[in-house]
Amino acid sequence: MSRKVLLIEDEPNIAEAIRFLLTREGWQVEIHGDGTDALQVIQGAQPDLVILDVMLPGKSGMDILRDLREMEELASLPVLMLTARGQSRDREMAENAGVSRFMTKPFSNAEVLTAVRDLHAQATQM
Amino acid sequence: MATVNVLILVCLGYVVFLFAVAFAADRMAAAGRGKWLRSPLIYTLSLSIYCTAWTFYGAVGNAARSGLEFVTIYLGPTLVMVSWWWGLRKLVRVGRSQRVTSIADLLSSRYGKSNTLAVCVTILAVLGGTPYIALQLQSITLSFSIFAEADPSGLYREGSSVFWVAAGLAVFAILFGTRNLDVNERHHGVVTAIAVEAVVKLFALIAVGVFVVWGIAGGIAPMMERIDASEIGQWHVDAGRWTTFIFLSAAAFICLPRMFQVMVVENDDESHLRTAAWAFPLYLLLMSLFVVPIAVVGLDLLPEGANPDLFVLTVPLSQGNDWLAMLSFIGGFSSATSMVIVTAMALSTMVSNHVVMPIWLNTQEGTGSVSGDVRNIVLMARRVSIAVVMALGYFYYRLSGGGAALASIGLVAFAGISQILPALVGGLFWRGATRTGALVGLTVGFVLWIYTLLLPGMSGASMPESVLQNGLFGLGWLRPQALFGIEGIDPIVHSVMWSLLLNTIAFCVASLLSFPSPLERLQGAQFVNVFDHSVAPRGWSGSVAQSEDLMIMTQRILGTGPAQEFFQAEAEKQGGRSHLPEPTPAFLGRLERELSGSVGTATAHAMIGQIVGGSSVSVEDLLAVADESAQLLEYSSQLEVKSSELSRTARQLREANAKLTQVSAQKDSFLSQVSHELRTPMTSIRAFSEIMRDAEGLSGDEQTRYATIIHDEALRLTRLLDDLLDLSVLENGQVNLNISDDSLRSLLDRAVSSALAGAGSKISVRRARAAERIVLHTDLDRLGQVFINLISNAQKYCDAEEPVLTISAYDVGGRIIIDFIDNGSGIPPGARSMVFEKFARVGGDKAGGAGLGLAICREIMQRLGGEISYLPGQGGAAFRVSLPLAHRQAAQ
Missing domain, CATH: 1.20.1730.10 (Sodium/glucose cotransporter)
Structure with missing residues (x-):
């Protein structure tokens, strides 16, 4: 069974780190570094899980999430959101936009792995 | 006996x-x-x-x-x-x-x-x-x-x-x-x-x-x-x-x-x-x-x-x-x-x-009502x-x-209490007398009385002998019993003369110079004109003659028929002993209301007052009231001025508030950006250091690569902090400029070699060296920092196949102009106004800059008395640095 995660993150080093972690867990990791066409990429890739950065060039992660929840087939897609801004307002906004899990950078690797496992487990149970 | x-x-x-x-x-x-x-x-x-x-x-x-x-x-x-x-x-x-x-x-x-x-x-x-x-x-x-x-x-x-x-x-x-x-x-x-x-x-x-x-x-x-x-x-x-x-x-x-x-x-x-x-x-x-x-x-x-x-x-x-x-x-x-x-x-x-x-x-006050007690x-x-x-x-x-000390007290006390006289008589006969005048006059008279009569007259230590002999502070003309050097007068005569004279003068002058409050003016009018609008409390009530006068007046106003009807009805109400009613307050009140229907309230009141004499309207009073109205008008115009002042102040406050709000928003956004810029490299550092600590079986290659990432990100953090500190120092104006002389050419030489050092530089720099023989008198290190920033930006962002940066210098009208133009795609028009703002990174920043470089350049150029701007229409990204040639003073 192939589990696929789509990582939308413009910082190459952070993307590299997450790819390393999730590959070891048996995930197939796809990386995309731009916000503008992120929605199409998600639609095309049909991942089991999306990890979404907030500050992206072109279009913010927050907007991407909102649009994504509007789309019927992606409304329940698990989305783990990452942000480096660290303001409580962002967490509220993300929750309102329908985020599945919200994490502030810098994170510990274990946290990311746990979050990904939880989200995936929830999704498969449903 | x-x-x-x-x-x-x-x-x-x-x-x-x-x-x-x-x-x-x-x-x-x-x-x-x-x-x-x-x-x-x-x-x-x-x-x-x-x-x-x-x-x-x-x-x-x-x-x-x-x-x-x-x-x-x-x-x-x-x-x-x-x-x-x-x-x-x-x-x-x-x-x-x-x-x-x-x-x-x-x-x-x-x-x-x-x-x-x-x-x-x-x-x-x-x-x-x-x-x-x-x-x-x-x-x-x-x-x-x-x-x-x-x-x-x-x-x-x-x-x-x-x-x-x-x-x-x-x-x-x-x-x-x-x-x-x-x-x-x-x-x-x-x-x-x-x-x-x-x-x-x-x-x-x-x-x-x-x-x-x-x-x-x-x-x-x-x-x-x-x-x-x-x-x-x-x-x-x-x-x-x-x-x-x-x-x-x-x-x-x-x-x-x-x-x-x-x-x-x-x-x-x-x-x-x-x-x-x-x-x-x-x-x-x-x-x-x-x-x-x-x-x-x-x-x-x-x-x-x-x-x-x-x-x-x-x-x-x-x-x-x-x-x-x-x-x-x-x-x-x-x-x-x-x-x-x-x-x-x-x-x-x-x-x-x-x-x-x-x-x-x-x-x-504040303990509630006390009425009964x-x-x-x-x-x-x-x-x-x-x-x-x-x-x-x-x-x-x-x-x-x-x-014996008491024996002379009688006249001394008389002299003391007489100090009230100017304020009393003035208050009764002069409407211009004011509270300030009364206070000043009383004080002057009182002090002089104490100084010239009471103290010298009392035995013992009430006044030192030296003061009596030589005057206060040794001033001869202040001798208590020979003020202004006038000697040989009986002490009481002397004291009364000076204290009452100066008291009266002070009272008059201060009254003329001060402006009475409305209440004072009203009271003044009532005192001075007391006979015009108050009646001897006895002897006028019940006068039938007044009723006749009232009747005649009412006839003139209402007409004979209605007036007689009204008076007859009133007389019957009172018991009908006579054909004219007694001028009781109740009757006068009704008559006033009746008349005011024809001639207005104020006039009716004045007319009845004229005849009965009991109410308080006199010409003087009316004048006083007119004065009051004039004063009110003056107040209201003053109020208008005040209110326009207030609204101006309010507008200024609103503007200041808007500015503060804006500054506060800028500060929030700046902090949020700083947070982002700090957290991003830290995230990589933490993630890879945890990987290197926890993951088993990493290859040597991987280990080297990840350690390099950690190292680079640490450097990025350091640069960010350096830039932030630099910017903060520049913005607060705490920079000490280190002015010295050198030619533009050698400064550019050093900047180019420093910017292109290390990295496998593929950009080529073109210069017109002949034009660079201009001697600069400025902070060469800071100007060099600007140059390095511009050159390395071109190196990082110029996306041409064969990137070329052209640096050209002119001397135009006393200013040195240095242009940095590359042959890349340049900065999109929408982002040009942003490039000098903090954290403004145009396009994906793959080069690890935090977006502070150009903001720092702008601050530096301001400190040096020059400027830096984006130069549109040059094909690629183009920046122009200019600073005055004769800027010995400007380089403060």
Whole structure:
């Protein structure tokens, strides 16, 4: 069974780190570094899980999430959101936009792995 | 010889008698009987408290020492009564229509109900009144001691008896002076008792006089011979002293608190003044009639050194006429007690109304309503004040030792209380008099009086000898008894002249210079024009003549038919005794309403007021009201100015607030960006360091690569922090520029090699070196930092196949211009305005910059007096740096 995660993150080093972690867990990791066409990429890739950065060039992660929840087939897609801004307002906004899990950078690797496992487990149970 | 004990008994009996008189009079007044209580006779007699023990005993003493000078003390009030009764009438009218309770209250009321002024007058009155009370106590003591000398076995003990006398008088004043509050309920008991005392002292003095003339001298003719033979007949008249004393006694007659009490506050009917105008001078004449004979005979009969102040007692005693002496003693006792009682009442009213009550009300503020208790509180305050005033008099007597120091106090007190005169008279006759003027005048007069008369006159350490001799601070013209170098004048004349003169001048000048408050103007108009809009409280109501006038007026306005109908209906309502209604307030009210339908409210009120005279409209009043309106208009225009000022201020505040909000938002966004820029490299560092710690079986390659990432990100963090600090220093203007000279060429050489060092640089730099031979005088390191930033930006972001950066320099109109133009795709137009902002990264930043470089460049160029801008239309990204060539000053 192939589990696929789509990582939308413009910082190459952070993307590299997450790819390393999730590959070891048996995930197939796809990386995309731009916000503008992120929605199409998600639609095309049909991942089991999306990890979404907030500050992206072109279009913010927050907007991407909102649009994504509007789309019927992606409304329940698990989305783990990452942000480096660290303001409580962002967490509220993300929750309102329908985020599945919200994490502030810098994170510990274990946290990311746990979050990904939880989200995936929830999704498969449903 | 009458024993002292008998004397004491007689005194006690006399006091009990006075109590009985006062009590009966109060009872009768309360029952509405006893019209004679409100007769002109009683009023005139009550004015006789002007004649205190100082006059009773002192006049003879004064005559024995200085001849006819004592007459001045009687002449002053006589002149006032005879030639200025219309002024007194105005005073009485004002006092009654304004319901004033004391002279302090009157002045306060006239000058805009200012309590400050009332307190000043109160202090002045207490200061002047206290020694005067002491003087009365002294007279009682002295007269007792005359009897005690002859009878050492008596009950009389000097110290304690004064105390009991003072206490007894206080009790009397409290019992009859504070039974009720309303000023209109007058103190009939006290006034009647005082009238009785007036009769007693006059009778006593005349009895002694008759005894002296007919009993000792043997008739009028021999008496006249004796007088001619004595020195008294020959003493000359000192014009200065006479004028001053007459003026002083006249002023004191008007200003003394006790005189004000009986003349104005206790006045029942204004017309009594008419009687008093001739009757009171007559009383004074009778009082003075036998002064000279007693003095002459006393000087003849009694041994050298006998106190002439006590001749009234000692002459009958020396002739063995004990009963006459006792009568004379009772006369003196009457003079002293009546003065003390009324003074205590008057002063206590002032102290309680203007000092105690304001303080009490202040302390009560905020503790809720006090309505029910106030009456009792006021009465209690008055009682306590009476006790305090008496105690002050008593202690003054004890402290001054009761000696000769007191003898001169009478005139000193007169001079002190006269300082009220300018403010009082000015307030009655001059609408321009203001509160400031009154305060300034009073203060000036008061201070001068203390400095020139009170202090030098008191014995002991009250004023150092050096001040008296050489003036204050050694200034000769400040000598207390020779102000401005004018010497050789009698001290009292000197003091009165200067204090009243400067008082009056200060009062007038300050009044002219200050602007009265509306309330003051209103009160001023009411005082000065009191006769125009107040009526004598008696004698006009129920006049049918007024009804006729009203009828005629109403006919003119409403027409004959309707007017007659209206008046007939009103007359029937009142019981129809006559065809015209009585002008009752109810009728007048209805008539006013009827008329106002035709001519308007204000005019109707004025017309009825004109006829009935009872309401308060006069031309002066209308003018005053017009003045008020003009003033209101002025206020409103001032308000308009103020309000436009306020709205301007409000706008400025709104702008400042908007600016602050913007700054705050910028700060928030800056912090948020800093947070992002710090967290991003930290995330990589943490993630890879955890991977290297936790993950097993990492290849050597992987380990090297991940360690390199950690290292690079750490460097990125360091750069970020450096940039932030640099920017902060630049923005706060804390930069110290390090100015030196070098050529542009060598600076560019160094910048290019530094920017392109290390990285496998693929960009080529083109320069026109010939044009770079310009000598720079600036902070070369900072300018170099700008160059390096621009070159490395081109190196990072130029996306051409073969990237080329062209650097060209010009010297245009005294400015050096250096352009940095690459051949890449440049910065998109929408982002150009952003590039110099903090954290503005255009396009994906793969080069690890935090977006602070250009912001720093801009700050540096500003500090160097130049500028940096984006140069559109050059094909690639193009930046222009320019700075003045002759910028030696600009490079601060």
